[in-house]
Amino acid sequence: MTIFLKNKTLFMLITILSISSILVGCVEKNVKADELLPQSIEVMKTLDSYLSDVRVIFTSESNEGGEVNMNAIITYNKEPFAYSNVQEITSTNKSANNPLDKLILSLLAKDGVVYTNNSITGLWIDETDPKLVKEVEDNADLFQNFNIDQFTDLEVISINKNKVTIKATANNSAFLKSLLASFNTETSGYVEMVIDIETKYMESFTYYPEIDDKSGEQNKITIKTKDFNNADEVVIPKEALYEK
Numbered sequence: 001m002t003i004f005l006k007n008k009t010l011f012m013l014i015t016i017l018s019i020s021s022i023l024v025g026c027v028e029k030n031v032k033a034d035e036l037l038p039q040s041i042e043v044m045k046t047l048d049s050y051l052s053d054v055r056v057i058f059t060s061e062s063n064e065g066g067e068v069n070m071n072a073i074i075t076y077n078k079e080p081f082a083y084s085n086v087q088e089i090t091s092t093n094k095s096a097n098n099p100l101d102k103l104i105l106s107l108l109a110k111d112g113v114v115y116t117n118n119s120i121t122g123l124w125i126d127e128t129d130p131k132l133v134k135e136v137e138d139n140a141d142l143f144q145n146f147n148i149d150q151f152t153d154l155e156v157i158s159i160n161k162n163k164v165t166i167k168a169t170a171n172n173s174a175f176l177k178s179l180l181a182s183f184n185t186e187t188s189g190y191v192e193m194v195i196d197i198e199t200k201y202m203e204s205f206t207y208y209p210e211i212d213d214k215s216g217e218q219n220k221i222t223i224k225t226k227d228f229n230n231a232d233e234v235v236i237p238k239e240a241l242y243e244k
Contacts, residue, residue, distance in 0.1 A: 033154035033166045043200040044143040049077045049231035052223050059218040067092045075231050082110040082234035083140040109136045115240045124240040162197045201228050
């Protein structure tokens, strides 16, 4: 009886594993990069709010052989518009043109006011110029310039549960140029995107640009996004509200 139960249990496990393999196989077979990516792009362009963690690594001759790292936490709310972008920039190489090894920049916008701060002066400055407020609002959404035409050679390189990783070649585009605004370079290289099959949310976007003939881990921009349509409210620091 014990042997029978063991054999029956083993049979059930084998059956479950077989069914799982079949289901996974079906998912892999049915996921097409040229269908999933356009769907994800449309979803990302219509988000009401999100939180993005942006990490940038650059090593190039323009940086005199040093490495520049930028970490930014971005909170975006479409309506009513509110925005927070706090960046920490570090450099491994000091020079006459780059005397600082760390700089923190903050840009917040809410209720028609733009607040800025930097770690050098430590002072908060508020601006109510409608043109400036409009400019910040127009450029705040990371995904507004997303377009399927910006990517070629789409390929599904892995599937982990309901997460699909798509690799593609980057074309010159407004979206990628905005990520490289400080560099005079063409937006060549490749990207890897992790997309949730069910929600179509793009949870991770990694761009490996070629700059000064360097690519791979030497140059990398990673955007990890969460809190889709459920981002926290942007809170303006008290010192920004009361400092004049």
